Amino acid sequence: MTWYALQHKPAQGDRALDNLQNQGITCFYPKITVEKIKAGKRSKKLEALFPGYLFVHLEQTDPMWAKLRSTRGVLRVVGFAGKPAAIGDEVIQHIEDSLHAVADVGGIKPGQPVELSDGPFQGIDAIFKAYDGEERAIVLIQFMQKQQAISVSVGAIRGK
Template sequence: MTWYVLQHKPAQGDRALHNLQNQDVPCFYPKIQVEKVRGGKRVKKLEPLFPGYIFINLEQTNAVWAKLRSTYGVLRVVHFAGKPAPIEDAVIEQIKAGMDKVSELGDIRKGQAVELENGPFKGISAIFQAYDGEERAIVLISFMQKQQQVSVPVSTLKT
């Protein structure tokens, strides 16, 4: 069994996934929770990690290959030189491991104690306040007997 990539039609990723699963095709359609500002309010929404693409795990000899292009929601199989482009298992495992880490960090709530792992504040305990964009967070640290707000990269936080 090897992983391959399918391109789905615009805004039909869930439909393609559902129809592929009905055909017993092992699929991986990674989604992450994203926080966006809509109408002046922060809204959390699940979005595909790779918009427009679904990973499938099939043998080259599987009869399902002939049905893929006619599956509702599927646009085409990603290929090079007329052959489907294989994806290494290690790449898929890395994506899954990365998603687990993102979901752990996504659970941080205001007032939760965190520790800073890297940078000038390495090893210091802090209190999470808010996200500052997509890659930074605002935390409170005790410095010189006073609470200070500091903006740090989200990747340095450990719960």
């Protein structure tokens, strides 16, 4: 059996997933939790890792191929030159492993020790204080025998 990508209709990924699974097709619809800032409030939302696409695990000879395009929520099978494009098992496994790694890390919590991995304070240990907008964070560092609050890029902090 091989993995293939399906394009689903706009905003119908969950519908396509449910309908495919009801037909007994093995599916993979990776989602991640993302933080959004709307009206100054930070919120978490579950979103598709590949918007517009999900993956199915089928044999080339499976009779379910005929039903895929007529499944509610499904737009088309992704392919080239009229043939479905196969995706290696190792690619899907890597995506699954990466999703588990991200879920295990979670988010950085206030008071958590972090290391600054970029910028002028690279290599310095700090304490995460809070997010400062969508791309910045406030961390506390020990500087001149005082705890100083500095604003750094979110990408420059790494949890310890």
